[in-house]
Amino acid sequence: ALGSLDLMVAVDPYLNETTRHADVLLPPPPPSQSAHFDFAFNGFAVRDQVRHTPAAVPLEAGRMDECEIHARLILAVSGTHGAPPSAVDDLAVRTTLAKAVAQEHSPAYGADPEEYAARLTGDTGAERRLDLMLRLGPYGLTLDELKAHPHGIDLGPLKPRLPQLLKTRSGRIELLPAPLAADLPRLRAALDAVPDPDALRLVGRRHLRSNNSWLHNTPALGGGSNRCTLQVHPRDADRLRLTDGGLARIKGEGGELEVPVEVTDGVRPGVVSLPHGWGHDRAGTRLAVASVRPGVNVNQLLDGSRIDPLSGTAVLNGFPVEVSPLPWSGVPLHCDPA
Incomplete structure (x- = not known):
């Protein structure tokens, strides 16, 4: 299927089994040249903590980081190729703030979006977006605070978040939803089947x-x-x-x-x-x-x-x-x- 595409662009450091089908291969910098803020694996943490790791090695002149590569691709497919990559980040900031200033529980509730955006810091558009998310988060942190603590900030033990996170219609933890219950006869039949030795x-x-x-x-x-x-x-x-x-x-x-x-x-x-x-x-x-x-x-x-x-x-x-x-x-x- 990939080989039949009219155009395929891949962002990958390798020419591998998938990217060999690409018409254009855009290699991102290695981890040593990329800043890092963990979202996914914080879900497995045993304490609340936050850390920003800057790139250990600066990018060579003219080399794009992965965020800029993706931003330029977004501009290309949206018909605005040639606009600065920061336009994508600015759009994300404006969209996020437009919702945040209208939500009563938000730290930015009632603020002027342009003034709030002007306070954001960061050397890149991606860092400005990270700074925004930190400010809108439960601890009201800023990117500057994280950069001042290169080994991270311990925010204390984990805190209960239920029922806040529940999105079920009942508002409760549904241990046996109807679709699962309806499928139990199929499970029982499979367990009762005599296996072929x-x-x-x-x-x-x-x-x-x-x-x-x-x-x-x-x-x-x-x-x-x-x-x-x-x-x-x-x-x-x-x-x-x-x-x-x-x-x-x-x-x-x-x-x-x-x-x-x-x-x-x-x-x-x-x-x-x-x-x-x-x-x-x-x-x-x-x-x-x-x-x-x-x-x-x-x-x-x-x-x-x-x-x-x-x-x-x-x-x-x-x-x-x-x-x-x-x-x-x-x-x-x-x-x-x-």
Whole structure:
């Protein structure tokens, strides 16, 4: 589908399996040249804290940071290409303030939007937007305060936020919503079904040195034992005549793969496990480290037809496969059988 697009623009540091389809590839600066304020992982914090980390290494002259790259793309698709990237940030500030000054619970309630915007600080448009969000937040912080505390600010223990955060129609925590309750008969039927003793279900897995496909081209994390293996329980291995370190063909509704076998009691009988995020053997990529151990792409076993009826999402785990042994030819295939 990506290859059929009239135009594809990608923002990525790698020419990988996805971005090889791009007509234009815009590499962002590395983390050392990017400022950072964490939104996502603060949700896992055990105390309220806040920290802004400036770029450790300044950008080279003429190099754009990632925020500017995205701003320029927004200007291009909105028909205002050529306008300064700060116009995108100014629009976001104006839109946010227009709502904030009209909300009674907001720290900016009743303020003049232009005067409020004039007080914002920051060296870039993105920093001005961050400063605005900090000022409108529950602690009334500013970006200047964060910059004055480079190791962060401890805001104390976590505080209860229920029922404030609840968006259910009842205003209560709904432990068994009607759609889930209506789907229980399907679950019961699946649990009561007599399993086929010879059937195999494939599940995924993760590794310490692998996060999806992000880290496979990092030299420091590319060593160690082969991680793209099909884990099989010893009982199933005996039944299917699979040997540890040997090759197997695994077939699904969308295709088949050839992969080294790892016999282990870490999986239960009837289950085989293959990690996701691999398959770095596509033409047109430039992944010097990852291509040495490309692995196989587990998505090739799926044809896209399996959909969970309750959530409507694609089924990527626990689907049926067939596994059979392959003779070892002495020539490495998709994975390096260490």
